[in-house]
Amino acid sequence: MKALSLWQPWASLMADSRKKIETRHWRPPLWLLNQPVAIHAAMKVDAYACEDFGYDRNMIPRGQVVCIGAFYKWEKFDELYKQWMMERWLNSGDEEGNYGDFSAGRYGWFFRLTEKLNPPIPAKGHQGIWNWECVEASER
Secondary structure (H helix, E strand, C coil): CEEEEEEECHHHHHHCCCCCEEEECCCCCHHHCCCCEEEEEEEEECHHHHHHHCCCCCCCCCCEEEEEEEEEEEEECCHHHHHHHHHHHHHHCCCHHHCCCCCCCCEEEEEEEEEEEEEEEECCCCCCEEECCCCCHHHC
């Protein structure tokens, strides 16, 4: 299965279904869309973001796969799209706009959560998209 490592608390936000759009400076490869992908919590933790989003920086999972889902579409952001999304989030009370960089020229990878792993599964992460072989997959 393909995997993507995210710093914390962004991986946990995805596992908790709070973050539904991963923002990157590059678009996802088309072959990745609608395929299972593991979200891996990297060892890097942003302590201030943990505090802002209600996570304990000392207890948040690190070096573990926290959930599985799929990226089902992508969008390239421009100023009009960013403005529309921010207005929508402000009017709905949705906090998605706080969980990424929606600047013009960046890409949004839209994520659908399929399974939160409880407990998370230890794994060594990598940059970019990488292969994850879950030895415990047959037990889920």
